Amino acid sequence: MTALPRNVPASTDLHDVSWLRSSHSTGANNCVETARPHTGPWAGLLAVRDSKDPAGPALLFSPESWAGFVTTLP
Template structure:
């Protein structure tokens, strides 16, 4: 990854986002959720949070950093 992710103390601070869960996720809630904030300090970035703690912290990645991270798992 080229840039360190930004930290948001609470996912509730990201307003008007639609959190999505992977289609590979099971019903056990052991996954991450992603969202694309359209406004505010997270605009243009990808937000990632723990599905077990929806009001907890989130990380904000640039699209390029997230693509590089996920590419490491596609072998």
């Protein structure tokens, strides 16, 4: 069994995705953006990147892991 990728070194490698910024973000680029890749080895995962560095790396989470993380936030 092959392990799932945990990150993408450059989020620009994720083609044909729409990055969404948090509705809680101010205009100062101090938030995270998420996208759901539909192709490649990361299909079905959730990608998360720093809005200040849109060409930088993206972390990859299973939808269940991300939902668990978000529900524990205050």
